[in-house]
Each structure stands twice: as structure tokens, then as C-alpha cells.
Amino acid sequence: MQPASWGQSQVVDASHLLVFANQTQVDATDVDNYITNVSTTRNIPVEALTGYADYMKGAVGNMPDEVKPIWTAKQTYIALSNLLNAAAELKIDVTPMEGFIPAQYNEILGLDKLHLNAALVAAVGYRHADDETQHYVKVRKSNEDLFLTL
Template sequence: MQQNMDVIEALKWRYAVKKFDSSKKLSEQKINRIKKALQLTPTSMGLQLMKFVMVESDEVKKKITPIAYNQPQIEDASHLMIMCRKTDVKPEDIDSFIETAAQTNELEVTHKAMQDYDKSLRVSLSIPEEQQKIWMDNQVYIALGNLMTVCAIEGVDACPMEGFNRKKLNEDLGFTAQNLDAVVIFALGYRSEEDYRLQFKKVRRPMDDLFETI
């Protein structure tokens, strides 16, 4: 496949790979481009209350395999990215964001624009913890959508995976202690020519059925 193709052609090309070619590895340059794209992902209020954990270690992959119900993509993929969110929103998360925003815009934290934004954030996020969790899960899915599109354009095969024991993964990989909660495991690499999914065409609802103008 030609690299960096037209986005529509890239989206036609991509699919959720079920069998990766374990002999093919992503270059450091390719991984860095994917990381940069994720850094630029839009999120609500710009807070990015998440962490993306890259797994390259074969030992760690083997540890994850039974937690992810023995799905072969875990060990066959070149890399795994575990997309986590924070367990809750803490005051210091907002403090840190406001400080970074002020520095980036060459303003004092005490500037009215920063103070107004700070107040707006705290009011918006003064919601029950369960609502915070749903909101932060949704932010990870925004990043996931961006990640799948970027991978397609870059000619990287991928498979997002929600089928895993979330509690056990958090505990075994030390996420719980870091106040992180794994939402999605994202396998990256290159498809195997033996992947049974290659024999099937992409199925999508017709445009007229999917869209409506009012």
C-alpha cells in the first residue's frame, strides 16, 4: 500500500485486523508520528485526562494475553497501546492545565482570561464521580477515532479491543496505583496475508440510509 494516501482511500483500506504478521515491526519514526497525532487529538476543554501506554515487551504482551481472553492480536502485533483515562478529576489536574495554557500563551496565571477559564473548568467538572468517569471514557473514544484514521493514512494496520478484564489489567499492570483506568487496548502492526478477514469486503450502511438533511 502507498503511504499517506487520500483519507477516503485509506479508510476504505483499513479494517480491524484479526491476524497480524508478527515478523513485521513498526519503525520508531512511524510510532513517533502516531504519538504526535494522538498528542494533537482534540478533547473536551482540552484537558486530555488520559495516558497512552505503549507495550513493546514480549513479556508484558504474554502477561496481557490471558487477561484479553487469549486474543492472538496481543502477541502478534508489533505494538500494543493501552488507552487509559484518569480515575477521576483532581484539582491539581486543572492547576497543571491552566499553568501550561498560561505558559503556552505567554500569559500570567493571574491573567483574567486564565482566571475565567480556570473558574469555567472547575464549574463544568463539579459533577458526580460516575458522570466524570463516563465523560472521561468518551474522551478516550474521541482519541481512538482519531488514532484509527491516522493509522489508516500512515498505512499501519490496527485493531481496537475492548474484550479484556479491565479490573485485572489495571491491577496487574499497576494502573490502579497510578490512578489510571484502561479503556481500550489498541493493537498496531501489519496485517498477515493469512488473515481470514481479507476475503471479506467492507460492509457499511448506504449513504441515503445513514444521512438525513433537515
């Protein structure tokens, strides 16, 4: 995986490497599967979710095919944010990465055969005590540069 990750060492140094993959195809069947999961998880009759299901099917059905994988890729950031929050609570380090070649990940992991695409990677583990970069001051944009007040 390291060559497909621009040679970054955390890909092989981390105790775990998570690949967040998005669906490349989405249709009404995916909505039905989601609605069934909601029904089962929340103990709600499927019939009570019909309006929501119809709305979602319309939204997904009206989405151009080239936009669907972009939308599903953006959904992976929601899962990443949950990982980051949970890991921070447990004092576990996570390095989110977009610095990799998705097509190579897809080929190596066989994701393309599953109609999936590697969207994000996260190296998970504990930083080494000798890692000097852990003491660097974080570099962030100022609030004035980051936010636009309207």
C-alpha cells in the same frame, strides 16, 4: 495480556499494544495542570485563562463523582481517533478493542495504583500478507439504519 483480552490473538501478534487509560479521579488540580499546560504551550499568561479555568472547575466540580470516570473514559476515544487517523495516513493497521477485562489490565499494569483505568486497547502493526480477512468486504450499517434525520 491475552487472557485478559478474551484470548484475542492480536494482543500478542501486534507489534505494539496501546492501552488508553482514563483518570478515575478528577478535580480542580487537574484543571489547573491543564491550564498551566495550555499557558506554556500557547505562550499565553495563566491569568488570561482564568475565566476558562473557572468554567472548567465549575463543570468538573458539579459533576457527580460516579460520572467523572465515565466522562474521562469517553475522552480516550478522542485520542483513539487521532491514532486511527495518523496510522491510516501511514498505512499502519490498528485494531481498536473493547473486548478485554479492564480490572485485569488495571491489576497487571498497576493502573489502579495510579488512579487510572484501562478504557480502550489498540493493537498496532502491519497485517500479515496471508491474513485472508483483509480481503473481506466491510460490513457496515446502511446510512438509513445508521443516521436519523430530524
